[in-house]
Amino acid sequence: DAGITQSPRHKVTETGTPVTLRCHQTENHRYMYWYRQDPGHGLRLIHYSYGVKDTDKGEVSDGYSVSRSKTEDFLLTLESATSSQTSVYFCAISKGTDVKGEQFFGPGTRLTVL
Amino acid sequence: GENVEQHPSTLSVQEGDSAVIKCTYSDSASNYFPWYKQELGKRPQLIIDIRSNVGEKKDQRIAVTLNKTAKHFSLHITETQPEDSAVYFCAATTHNDMRFGAGTRLTVKP
Numbered sequence: 342d343a344g345i346t347q348s349p350r351h352k353v354t355e356t357g358t359p360v361t362l363r364c365h366q367t368e369n370h371r372y373m374y375w376y377r378q379d380p381g382h383g384l385r386l387i388h389y390s391y392g393v394k395d396t397d398k399g400e401v402s403d404g405y406s407v408s409r410s411k412t413e414d415f416l417l418t419l420e421s422a423t424s425s426q427t428s429v430y431f432c433a434i435s436k437g438t439d440v441k442g443e444q445f446f447g448p449g450t451r452l453t454v455l
Numbered sequence: 456g457e458n459v460e461q462h463p464s465t466l467s468v469q470e471g472d473s474a475v476i477k478c479t480y481s482d483s484a485s486n487y488f489p490w491y492k493q494e495l496g497k498r499p500q501l502i503i504d505i506r507s508n509v510g511e512k513k514d515q516r517i518a519v520t521l522n523k524t525a526k527h528f529s530l531h532i533t534e535t536q537p538e539d540s541a542v543y544f545c546a547a548t549t550h551n552d553m554r555f556g557a558g559t560r561l562t563v564k565p
Contacts, residue, residue, distance in 0.1 A: 374553075381557055382557060383461075383544055383555035383556055383557045383558050384499065384544065384546075384555040385555070386552045386553065386554075389552065399552050400456065400552065400554070431498060431499070443489065443501055443504060444489070444501070444553065445501065446498040446499050446500070447498065448498055449498055
């Protein structure tokens with residue numbers, strides 16, 4: 342499992358509330374990613390990080406922010422959750438030396454926004 | 456940005472038959488093409504990948520082929536088994552992100 346954990350694994354929240362998802366890795370990899378998975382869309386990149394305090398936007402970044410204050414932790418925040426953000430969120434790490442290396446996924450977080 | 460299309464969306468085969476899943480990509484700068492298998496309720500897992508300087512790669516019953524000129528790549532599974540049943544995703548990586556296809560649900564009937 343490449344030493345990746347996500348918390349929480351399941352969350353139900355209400356529209357308008359802030360939500361933070363945590364990704365933790367134990368192997369000191371430089372690159373970390375947040376994806377969302379929805380039926381018919383595969384996996385879509387939200388944000389990624391290439392080092393402590395170094396982040397960039399992905400394909401579907403609107404409504405999301407990220408932070409990486411330590412190598413091992415990558416946080417995804419929904420400032421004001423909406424029903425369209427109901428999804429399964431996967432964190433991933435890359436074992437390569439650049440962003441095009443093999444990516445390994447965490448177990449996922451199922452988020453429901455009512 | 457990169458656009459990856461994957462076909463078919465569903466595929467049903469008899470145990471022992473071969474299965475082929477095809478993907479096309481739009482950005483000629485893409486140079487890394489992984490394939491992931493995702494079982495129900497589980498995380499996607501890398502099963503094979505290919506880089507643009509290689510035309511074909513095999514790993515036991517799984518093979519991937521890449522045609523850079525036509526911008527398409529394919530996953531081939533031979534001698535399918537019921538445990539091959541899952542959703543398979545292709546992806547293409549260019550510049551700073553990886554774009555995934557929408558997935559193929561493969562069912563292997565015993």
